[in-house]
Amino acid sequence: MADSMTPRERLLTALAHKRPDRVPIDLGGVVTGIHRDAYNRLKEYWGIEEETEIHDFKQQLAKPSETMLEKMGVDTRFLDSGSRSSRGVEIFEGEDYYGYTDAWGIEWRMPKALPLYYDMVNHPMADLTVADLDHYDYPPLASATDESIVALASIARDLYENTDYGLMIFGPASFFEFPWYLRGFENYLMDMMLNEAFLNKLLDKLLEQCIAYWEAHLAAVADYVQVVQVADDLGHQGGPMMSLELFEKFVKPRQKEVIDFIKARTDAYICIHSCGSIRQFIPSLIENGIDAINPVQVSAADMDPAELKAEFGNRLSFWGGIDTQHILPNGSPEEVAAETRRIIEILGENGGYVLNSVHNIQADVPPENIIAMFETAKAYRD
Numbered sequence: 001m002a003d004s005m006t007p008r009e010r011l012l013t014a015l016a017h018k019r020p021d022r023v024p025i026d027l028g029g030v031v032t033g034i035h036r037d038a039y040n041r042l043k044e045y046w047g048i049e050e051e052t053e054i055h056d057f058k059q060q061l062a063k064p065s066e067t068m069l070e071k072m073g074v075d076t077r078f079l080d081s082g083s084r085s086s087r088g089v090e091i092f093e094g095e096d097y098y099g100y101t102d103a104w105g106i107e108w109r110m111p112k113a114l115p116l117y118y119d120m121v122n123h124p125m126a127d128l129t130v131a132d133l134d135h136y137d138y139p140p141l142a143s144a145t146d147e148s149i150v151a152l153a154s155i156a157r158d159l160y161e162n163t164d165y166g167l168m169i170f171g172p173a174s175f176f177e178f179p180w181y182l183r184g185f186e187n188y189l190m191d192m193m194l195n196e197a198f199l200n201k202l203l204d205k206l207l208e209q210c211i212a213y214w215e216a217h218l219a220a221v222a223d224y225v226q227v228v229q230v231a232d233d234l235g236h237q238g239g240p241m242m243s244l245e246l247f248e249k250f251v252k253p254r255q256k257e258v259i260d261f262i263k264a265r266t267d268a269y270i271c272i273h274s275c276g277s278i279r280q281f282i283p284s285l286i287e288n289g290i291d292a293i294n295p296v297q298v299s300a301a302d303m304d305p306a307e308l309k310a311e312f313g314n315r316l317s318f319w320g321g322i323d324t325q326h327i328l329p330n331g332s333p334e335e336v337a338a339e340t341r342r343i344i345e346i347l348g349e350n351g352g353y354v355l356n357s358v359h360n361i362q363a364d365v366p367p368e369n370i371i372a373m374f375e376t377a378k379a380y381r382d
Contacts, residue, residue, distance in 0.1 A: 025075050036062045170229045234276065292319045321353075
């Protein structure tokens with residue numbers, strides 16, 4: 001059956017909780033992407049001879065080419081000012097690793113023996129006092145005059161006016177995950193209980209950075225994007241990483257300030273990426289203005305897709321849901337196809353669903369399974 005909607009219409013219809021002609025498909029963002037190794041095998045399978053560009057250096061995510069995106073039936077296009085690329089990164093080499101230090105002072109290393117992605121090895125604010133926060137070497141605030149953001153405006157306008165894809169942009173609104181990168185996980189949790197003055201000041205510093213980022217980027221793309229995606233991992237496999245009370249005290253009000261700032265400047269839907277078991281936070285996320293959640297980690301505790309759809313499906317869209325831990329790397333193509341149909345039938349009922357894997361497609365996923373997921377989604381009609 002031929003498609004009756006454009007990709008942009010399909011995405012907007014689904015996010016408006018109406019039934020599109022088929023489920024919209026996403027691939028290529030920084031949390032809905034594909035590892036370079038899986039991408040290279042997919043290129044080889046299809047016989048596509050193109051150089052692989054890395055657009056998320058830390059995670060070693062490939063930037064899917066237009067040839068690949070069209071072949072896979074992807075409805076979205078990801079806008080990026082290059083802030084997550086290797087631009088300006090100075091790589092140093094240890095005996096058994098490659099490393100770099102980012103603009104915040106976090107050191108990242110990738111082992112030579114298994115060079116899949118970079119992991120952090122330090123927390124530069126671990127020993128700081130509240131007074132030290134006034135003198136920390138923060139990255140410069142984003143500005144609409146930054147060369148990369150000016151260039152992004154031109155790219156976004158061209159894609160909006162000359163293609164019919166759904167456009168999305170990713171950026172910061174993290175008041176749990178990123179601050180513990182800086183502070184250390186245990187320190188952050190202790191700060192919530194014993195060091196509120198420090199934590200509030202740190203989070204307000206990060207809020208300043210977030211607002212500057214979105215002010216600059218939305219000046220460039222607000223009229224062109226259909227989805228703004230933010231991220232803040234709040235759960236692990238077995239449950240949430242903090243109490244709802246602490247979330248609402250420290251994280252929720254600042255997240256709301258960022259979401260309100262974004263919504264005052266664009267009509268785009270707001271999607272939050274938050275891994276793990278996050279069910280207890282979903283009502284608060286909805287109250288803050290979140291329209292969709294990703295990655296819908298269906299293998300985590302309390303994240304049954306049917307229960308989530310029944311409880312929140314009239315107020316929230318779901319983005320992801322195809323299991324990356326078990327089905328995609330270890331299942332047969334037939335099992336991947338069956339799981340893809342199952343998730344579409346549950347989360348896609350009456351709209352409100354965008355298909356993607358649970359987080360990025362990892363290095364160990366075979367091309368046959370990637371193709372099974374996307375081909376099933378393209379062909380599925382209820």
